[in-house]
Amino acid sequence: xxxxxxxxxxxxxxxxxxxxxxxxxxxxxxxxxxxxxxxxxxxxxxxxxxxxxxxxxxxxxxxxxxxxxxxxxxxxxxxxxxxxxxxxxxxxxxxxxxxxxxxxxxxxxxxxxxxxxxxxxxxxxxxxxxxxxxxxxxxxxxxxxxxxxxxxxxxxxxxxxxxxxxxxxxxxxxxxxxxxxxxxxxxxxxxxxxxxxxxxxx
Amino acid sequence: xxxxxxxxxxxxxxxxxxxxxxxxxxxxxxxxxxxxxxxxxxxxxxxxxxxxxxxxxxxxxxxxxxxxxxxxxxxxxxxxxxxxxxxxxxxxxxxxxxxxxxxxxxxxxxxxxxxxxxxxxxxxxxxxxxxxxxxxxxxxxxxxxxxxxxxx
Numbered sequence: 001x002x003x004x005x006x007x008x009x010x011x012x013x014x015x016x017x018x019x020x021x022x023x024x025x026x027x028x029x030x031x032x033x034x035x036x037x038x039x040x041x042x043x044x045x046x047x048x049x050x051x052x053x054x055x056x057x058x059x060x061x062x063x064x065x066x067x068x069x070x071x072x073x074x075x076x077x078x079x080x081x082x083x084x085x086x087x088x089x090x091x092x093x094x095x096x097x098x099x100x101x102x103x104x105x106x107x108x109x110x111x112x113x114x115x116x117x118x119x120x121x122x123x124x125x126x127x128x129x130x131x132x133x134x135x136x137x138x139x140x141x142x143x144x145x146x147x148x149x150x151x152x153x154x155x156x157x158x159x160x161x162x163x164x165x166x167x168x169x170x171x172x173x174x175x176x177x178x179x180x181x182x183x184x185x186x187x188x189x190x191x192x193x194x195x196x197x198x199x200x201x202x
Numbered sequence: 203x204x205x206x207x208x209x210x211x212x213x214x215x216x217x218x219x220x221x222x223x224x225x226x227x228x229x230x231x232x233x234x235x236x237x238x239x240x241x242x243x244x245x246x247x248x249x250x251x252x253x254x255x256x257x258x259x260x261x262x263x264x265x266x267x268x269x270x271x272x273x274x275x276x277x278x279x280x281x282x283x284x285x286x287x288x289x290x291x292x293x294x295x296x297x298x299x300x301x302x303x304x305x306x307x308x309x310x311x312x313x314x315x316x317x318x319x320x321x322x323x324x325x326x327x328x329x330x331x332x333x334x335x336x337x338x339x340x341x342x343x344x345x346x347x348x349x350x351x352x353x354x
Binding site for chain 2: 172173174175176177189192
């Protein structure tokens, strides 16, 4: 199968675009055409390649695999965290644009890798962690330059990371109780027991 | 006594176990401090309470006082199951069978646990294993009633 078809799929997924959305952008009536294209069972002619490339915010050359956008350090085999990092040092000077959805997909990829490390983090934390506790609302249609965005996000990550690690050690103290079942327990009695547990000279 | 052994084991792990005049609880754990209600009448009962608190110490984390959250109830259950495994366990059932115990009372007596605790443990195993479980060359059936088969 030609690189082209693989690249279309890879780039589409990178943008977090569905087959349906892409089909609409390039003027197909249903997503099945895109599915066939990605499976490599349809030959594309030049003008359609151009259309798809522009819908994917990428040049036709890159889509065809002539320029190695997808290969090398930046591409396959790399984990999304590596890709995220590498994209910062991407030397080609290629200013590709990424939708918010695309960024979100990437964020989820990083989250999956975080899960495999010993750093405990949930998606909400990661989101906050990357965005620096600021909730940013972005319209889906808004496109921004990935480089600027990733750079600023990375700075925030680095800034927040140490803070995150510090707060991580503040785990709630183990506190459990085996309540009596033989008598009716009142709040006053519970308070009494709490005082015993909190007593410094336990 | 099992109770003394548990206290010694806990002490070796850096857990402070003390008997305190608790009013509302049989046992409490906070950090590495365990309090056992001093007015519990038997040492055997105290051992069962302590086993459960140690289950908390070794297998659960965080503030789980509020039992309305599922996460906390799961942790509570885990601590209990660990206590059952420590004090009774499937091997305990077999040991008491080999010892010649004929009733729940004798079994509790042999394992040095309270009858209630033993009944709770058996119920927990029934929930876990269902009809029965095979271990070594024994088969422990939990349904319709507890019975042990030795396969020769």
